[in-house]
Amino acid sequence: MVLPDAAYTRLLALRTGLRRFEHWSAGQARAAGLTPMQHQLLLAVRGHGGERGPTVGDVADSLLIRHHSAVGLVDRAADAGLITRVRDPEDHRLVRLRLTARGARRLEALSTLHLEELSRLAAELPRAWEDLAPRPPDRPGSQVTVARAYDPAPDGPGGRILVDRLWPRGLARQDAPFESWTRDVAPSTSLRKWYGHVPERFAEFADRYRDELATGPARAAFERLARRAASGPLVLVTATRDVDHSGAAVLCDLLNRS
Numbered sequence: 001m002v003l004p005d006a007a008y009t010r011l012l013a014l015r016t017g018l019r020r021f022e023h024w025s026a027g028q029a030r031a032a033g034l035t036p037m038q039h040q041l042l043l044a045v046r047g048h049g050g051e052r053g054p055t056v057g058d059v060a061d062s063l064l065i066r067h068h069s070a071v072g073l074v075d076r077a078a079d080a081g082l083i084t085r086v087r088d089p090e091d092h093r094l095v096r097l098r099l100t101a102r103g104a105r106r107l108e109a110l111s112t113l114h115l116e117e118l119s120r121l122a123a124e125l126p127r128a129w130e131d132l133a134p135r136p137p138d139r140p141g142s143q144v145t146v147a148r149a150y151d152p153a154p155d156g157p158g159g160r161i162l163v164d165r166l167w168p169r170g171l172a173r174q175d176a177p178f179e180s181w182t183r184d185v186a187p188s189t190s191l192r193k194w195y196g197h198v199p200e201r202f203a204e205f206a207d208r209y210r211d212e213l214a215t216g217p218a219r220a221a222f223e224r225l226a227r228r229a230a231s232g233p234l235v236l237v238t239a240t241r242d243v244d245h246s247g248a249a250v251l252c253d254l255l256n257r258s
Contacts, residue, residue, distance in 0.1 A: 017121060028113055032106050037063075038077055042107040045083060045097045049150065052088055052170055053096040061197055061241050082106070088170065144229050144255040146248045149239040153177035159228065160235040163248050165189065168239035178237045185221035187247045188212055202245045209250050222254070229255045 029039035044062040048054040054062070060070035074097065077083045082103035088094035099107065147153075149168040153160055160178035162168075165186035168176075187195070187209050195205040213222045228234055234255070238248035 021117065021121060024117065025114065028110060032110055034082075034106060034110075037073055038080070038082065039107075039110060041073055041077055042082060042099060042103050043111070045099055046104070046107055053086070053098045055094055055096055055169065058169075058241070059097065064197075064199070077103070090172070091170070094169065143233045144236065144252050145233075146236045146238065146243050146246070146252050147177075148241075148243060149177065149237050151177065159232070160237050161225070161228075162237045163225075163251055164238050164240070165192065166239075171239075178235075182221055182225065184217045185213070185225060185251065186218075188218075192247075197240065197242060197245065199242070199245050205247075206250045209247055210254065213251070213254065222251070225251070226255055 025039070026036040029036045032039075034042075040063055041059060044059045045054055048058060048062075056070050056074055057067060059074065060067045063070065063073075065073070074083065074085075078085065081100055083097050084100055085095050086098055088096055147160070149162065149164070149171055159180075162176070162178045162181040162183075163185050165183050165188075167173075167181075186192075187205075191205065191208055191212065195201050212218045225234070236248045236252050236255075238246050240246035240248065243249060
């Protein structure tokens with residue numbers, strides 16, 4: 001695919017606009033008495049979506065930082081009176097994070113400014129991504145999709161199967177929005193820990209995962225899923241926040257190609 005000169009101009013404008021937004025955002029956070037990472041932390045806690053609040057691990061996943069770095073960030077924010085820790089009411093082994101009244105006020109003020117700035121940028125920045133990325137060929141037989149375990153199951157056709165090795169944190173079994181759990185098809189524990197949901201490792205992770213699916217117990221589980229997918233629509237369910245860079249996404253692509 002040969003790109004026209006205008007494509008590079010549009011991409012440059014987009015990247016420059018995004019960098020300016022990041023610089024502006026950092027300045028707004030400091031003006032509100034926060035570091036940029038504290039602002040991100042408050043947003044990760046408030047935007048998590050679950051009623052009980054995220055764990056430190058959830059925050060680390062959202063911010064793409066190591067767990068020990070997230071612990072330090074949470075400690076400093078708690079000392080500043082921005083967040084508080086609470087025990088999960090159902091699983092006392094889990095510690096969840098919530099905003100204090102001070103943290104909520106600061107985040108709301110910053111979020112209002114950011115939404116206004118994003119509205120302005122939407123009118124100025126070119127939609128550089130349109131018509132530039134190569135489109136995958138249509139596959140008439142594709143009927144496998146991916147969904148998050150914490151999202152309610154929509155009405156419509158398609159069996160729903162959990163394909164993670166671990167049960168989703170904080171999800172009661174009676175509330176599970178899926179019918180069955182096929183853990184043997186998930187990435188091995190060693191591969192999952194090596195990947196650590198670092199996007200830069202996703203390509204190699206996908207290659208290693210495809211190799212695992214070609215042998216051993218994972219192969220048998222994959223073949224069972226392939227037979228199930230051939231009989232009608234199928235939804236692969238995962239607790240991973242970044243669905244596009246998950247094992248479920250790799251599995252979905254393989255099933256749609258088979």
